[in-house]
Amino acid sequence: MQFSTPSVGRVVSVDTGKIIADVTDIEKLRTLQVNRLVAITSGKSGQHLIGIIQKITRKLDPKSGNDTGLQAIDLLNAEEPILLDINLVQVALIGTFYDIKDGIKDSFKRSIHIVPDIDAECFCIEGEMLTSFMEAVARNDRETNDENKLVIGKYTIDDEAKAYLNGDKFFQRHALVVGSTGSGKSWTVAKILEQVSSLANGSAILFDLHGEYSSIEKEGVAQYRVASPQAAKESKGLEANVIYTPYWLLKYEDMIEMLVDASDNNAHNQASAVSLLVRQAKEKFLSDNSKQIDFTVDSPIPYEIRGDSDNIQTDSVTGEITGLVDGLLAGLKIMNSARDCSSSKAGKAGPYNGKFDRLIPRLENKLSDKRLSFMFSCPESTLSYEYLAELCQALISTKDGNLVKIVDLSEVPSDILPLITSLLARIVFELQQWTPKNDRHPVSIFCDEAHLYIPNSNETGIEKSSLRLFERIAKEGRKYGVSLTIVSQRPSEVNRTVLSQCNNFIAMRLTNPDDQNIIKRLFPDNLEGFANTLPTLDVGEALVVGDAVLLPTRIKIDPPEPKHQPTSQTIKFWTEWSKDEAPDAIDKSVEAWRRQSMH
Numbered sequence: 001m002q003f004s005t006p007s008v009g010r011v012v013s014v015d016t017g018k019i020i021a022d023v024t025d026i027e028k029l030r031t032l033q034v035n036r037l038v039a040i041t042s043g044k045s046g047q048h049l050i051g052i053i054q055k056i057t058r059k060l061d062p063k064s065g066n067d068t069g070l071q072a073i074d075l076l077n078a079e080e081p082i083l084l085d086i087n088l089v090q091v092a093l094i095g096t097f098y099d100i101k102d103g104i105k106d107s108f109k110r111s112i113h114i115v116p117d118i119d120a121e122c123f124c125i126e127g128e129m130l131t132s133f134m135e136a137v138a139r140n141d142r143e144t145n146d147e148n149k150l151v152i153g154k155y156t157i158d159d160e161a162k163a164y165l166n167g168d169k170f171f172q173r174h175a176l177v178v179g180s181t182g183s184g185k186s187w188t189v190a191k192i193l194e195q196v197s198s199l200a201n202g203s204a205i206l207f208d209l210h211g212e213y214s215s216i217e218k219e220g221v222a223q224y225r226v227a228s229p230q231a232a233k234e235s236k237g238l239e240a241n242v243i244y245t246p247y248w249l250l251k252y253e254d255m256i257e258m259l260v261d262a263s264d265n266n267a268h269n270q271a272s273a274v275s276l277l278v279r280q281a282k283e284k285f286l287s288d289n290s291k292q293i294d295f296t297v298d299s300p301i302p303y304e305i306r307g308d309s310d311n312i313q314t315d316s317v318t319g320e321i322t323g324l325v326d327g328l329l330a331g332l333k334i335m336n337s338a339r340d341c342s343s344s345k346a347g348k349a350g351p352y353n354g355k356f357d358r359l360i361p362r363l364e365n366k367l368s369d370k371r372l373s374f375m376f377s378c379p380e381s382t383l384s385y386e387y388l389a390e391l392c393q394a395l396i397s398t399k400d401g402n403l404v405k406i407v408d409l410s411e412v413p414s415d416i417l418p419l420i421t422s423l424l425a426r427i428v429f430e431l432q433q434w435t436p437k438n439d440r441h442p443v444s445i446f447c448d449e450a451h452l453y454i455p456n457s458n459e460t461g462i463e464k465s466s467l468r469l470f471e472r473i474a475k476e477g478r479k480y481g482v483s484l485t486i487v488s489q490r491p492s493e494v495n496r497t498v499l500s501q502c503n504n505f506i507a508m509r510l511t512n513p514d515d516q517n518i519i520k521r522l523f524p525d526n527l528e529g530f531a532n533t534l535p536t537l538d539v540g541e542a543l544v545v546g547d548a549v550l551l552p553t554r555i556k557i558d559p560p561e562p563k564h565q566p567t568s569q570t571i572k573f574w575t576e577w578s579k580d581e582a583p584d585a586i587d588k589s590v591e592a593w594r595r596q597s598m599h
Contacts, residue, residue, distance in 0.1 A: 007121035023087040037125040046099040051091035054529035106136040134161030156554035170548035179508025184540040186566035202403040206446040211410035212566040222402035232373035277331040284324040418453040418466035432480040442481035451493040474501035504546030509537040
């Protein structure tokens with residue numbers, strides 16, 4: 001790295017990740033800008049340390065008897081105090097530039113093996129030098145196959161240099177995309193998904209909470225929606241791109257948290273009975289379908305949840321169930337009313353008699369709740385042994401050419417969101433977990449508006465179960481080829497454990513102080529000042545930091561193709577109000593509201 005212009009200053013203070021340089025020339029000080037790049041000479045030939053300017057200060061300091069070394073003035077014989085200019089620049093070190101590294105000319109690495117010496121010279125990286133440096137960064141950032149690189153935009157400091165991400169590191173180590181409403185989060189996500197869908201065998205699932213990604217209609221992208229009451233009424237299934245997650249996919253622990261009130265005095269009896277009856281119902285299903293497999297209460301095996309009490313075999317004396325039940329609800333009713341007729345003429349109450357007086361109505365309410373149509377009002381086809389494989393094929397398989405699966409959750413009530421999102425995520429995670437290592441195909445889950453179902457605090461049993469699942473994926477997903485991309489406008493409301501596992505950050509404009517502080521704490525210590533620009537970023541501009549990018553800097557995100565841009569663009573109020581006519585869709589909207597479906 002050769003500089004044709006003189007240095008702007010010399011190092012006067014060295015820390016582990018920061019240096020302070022003294023700039024003696026006031027004209028040079030005026031040309032410096034915060035967040036610009038500088039190079040510092042090192043003690044090793046052919047190496048320069050690279051840093052980002054974080055702070056520029058100038059002040060006048062009165063000195064009367066001590067030579068600070070900042071100016072060559074004889075202060076000892078001065079009759080009156082002399083005012084000295086102290087021009088200091090604070091620089092955060094971010095990496096090392098090598099003239100030759102591993103046989104590669106002009107190479108940049110995000111590592112710092114040595115720190116600068118005192119009096120080391122500092123140079124601005126600008127003009128042709130900046131262009132050459134950015135080209136070197138781009139070469140280092142690209143994937144091995146140049147055709148498969150992940151490019152998200154251009155560097156703000158040099159709009160001719162493309163900003164590449166390391167696709168492997170971006171998805172391996174979880175990512176966080178944050179920004180206030182209207183900052184450009186959605187088109188950033190759409191830009192990434194566009195490129196995933198263009199790969200030979202990319203695999204990603206997006207939880208679309210507002211239906212704003214429905215505009216991404218291209219080869220390699222499949223649009224699904226969670227079953228609404230209307231879809232359930234029409235018995236639409238996977239062939240119509242409608243997703244059901246039937247109750248039998250719930251784990252025992254999730255079923256208990258949904259049905260059993262922990263404060264109930266009979267909660268332990270209720271939990272025990274649910275476990276017994278679910279195992280029996282699953283055993284009956286296997287027997288009826290001539291399947292012989294070892295299973296547990298958590299095994300994803302279909303079973304009937306309602307059933308018919310007339311088909312249940314009971315002891316004529318004790319009233320206890322002697323055969324296999326054909327439904328959870330029917331079994332609970334039999335056990336709740338069983339009496340031991342051998343004890344006395346009137347009959348003695350059985351061991352569970354009256355213990356389920358609160359559990360049974362709670363289950364019946366769930367079964368009749370139209371909002372839970374995707375779980376309890378499923379077509380007959382979802383009660384087949386083959387349905388789980390069909391659902392996994394739809395969500396994960398790339399054989400049909402659909403690499404990106406967008407799941408529209410816009411018709412799911414907010415209080416049910418944690419349940420359905422965690423169910424879908426668990427299907428993906430557990431399938432990967434039970435797939436042999438050599439057969440695993442990695443998949444990424446994009447969690448849009450994650451603060452709504454991966455909250456920092458939980459109040460209900462459903463939320464607790466959801467959080468446990470996403471925390472587990474955040475901690476262990478990498479081992480099984482499952483990554484998370486968390487997207488949120490309120491990072492301060494997203495679960496801290498999940499955030500702590502994210503090693504890549506695309507931070508767009510944030511105006512809320514709490515959200516800003518969360519991102520600052522996630523950034524490396526020497527880049528804390530870098531995050532102070534968060535409230536001043538332009539629309540579509542982001543601070544990109546993490547393992548996937550060599551150069552932590554501001555990037556102008558390229559928008560996706562016009563026809564693929566999400567429908568989340570801010571409505572132009574004044575323009576719409578100025579039109580001669582306004583749309584009249586109130587009657588249609590009211591009917592959609594009543595049906596709880598826009599389809």
